[in-house]
Amino acid sequence: MGEIIGQELVYDGWYRFSRLKVRLPDGVVVERHLLDNGQAVAVLPYDPVRRCCLLITQPRAPVIAAGEAPVLEAIAGGLDGIAPEDRIREEAMEEGGLRLGQLEPVANIWPIPPVSTERVMLYLAEYTAADRVGEGGGAEGEFEAISVHEITLDALRDMVLAGELTDAKTLVLAQALLLRRPELWSGGR
Template sequence: MAEIVSTEVTHNRWSKLTVATIRLPDGQLTKRDIEDHGEAAVVLPYDPARRMATLVRQFRTPPFHVSGDGMMLEPAAGRLDEADPEACARREALEETGLRLTQLEPVACVWTMPALSTERAWMYLAPYAEADRVAAGGGLAEEHEEIEVLELPLAELAAMADAGTLTELKLLLLVQTLRLRKPELFP
């Protein structure tokens, strides 16, 4: 059985970076980095009547740093500021997309990057109707999110998944889950 021998916090801002010294089952010592920024809730709102989904597009520094393209198409998501992940999913959907969601369909609670991060993401699908759009969305000004709200046909999202052009993993997972659970929404 592995054992954490010691930890040292090396950075603590939006996320905390810790170096852990681990004793492996064979007795050898090694060091591992741990990134911690809390848990998250992620939701893909979809309109079953119109066969549309509401997504966000926003700038992300790490993809920009690596590839030069930082604009990411994503589901609404955010860190848990409350104990209830469903409340977080509803809050983030309202802030980012302007949708007031009532019904959430749990998908999974997944480790997003277990080799490095402590983040678990609570994943949801959420049906909505046009009457559920109660605000413009776009995120909070004080968080400098500059979010663009997009509504895309589900068929287009399926085609993007099949073509390998949905590059944000949580979005890909939610689109594919919606296809499996509700195939009648995809012509």
């Protein structure tokens, strides 16, 4: 299993970054790095009547640095000490202007276990056109520059199949929706 035998805090800001000494099961000691960014939650809202889902884009420094177009993402945010269900409802309103009803748990994933402590609780949630009660765009003062996108479920499926949905949490959620609700897709692909 291994054990941490030393830890040096390198950076303490938006995230905490540490250098670790880890003793592997065979006794070898290696250096590893740890990004401590807490727990998070994400949701893929979908409208089964209009056959669409709601995703967002926002400027992400790594994506900008790679010179790529903005990445479509599920609504997400850090827990900040709030219960996952309550937090994702807040995020849905802030980011998407969307009121969520019942949440369907999907998984609690490790997005990047080699380096990050983050676990992300994933949910699916149905919504209707009447649940679009705000503009979204992010919380005032957080400077998120979020854009809200409703896309068809067929477009979502096509992006999954073509490998074009590149955000990991969103891909997992889209695949879960495809598996759990196959009746939502036309043509039975």
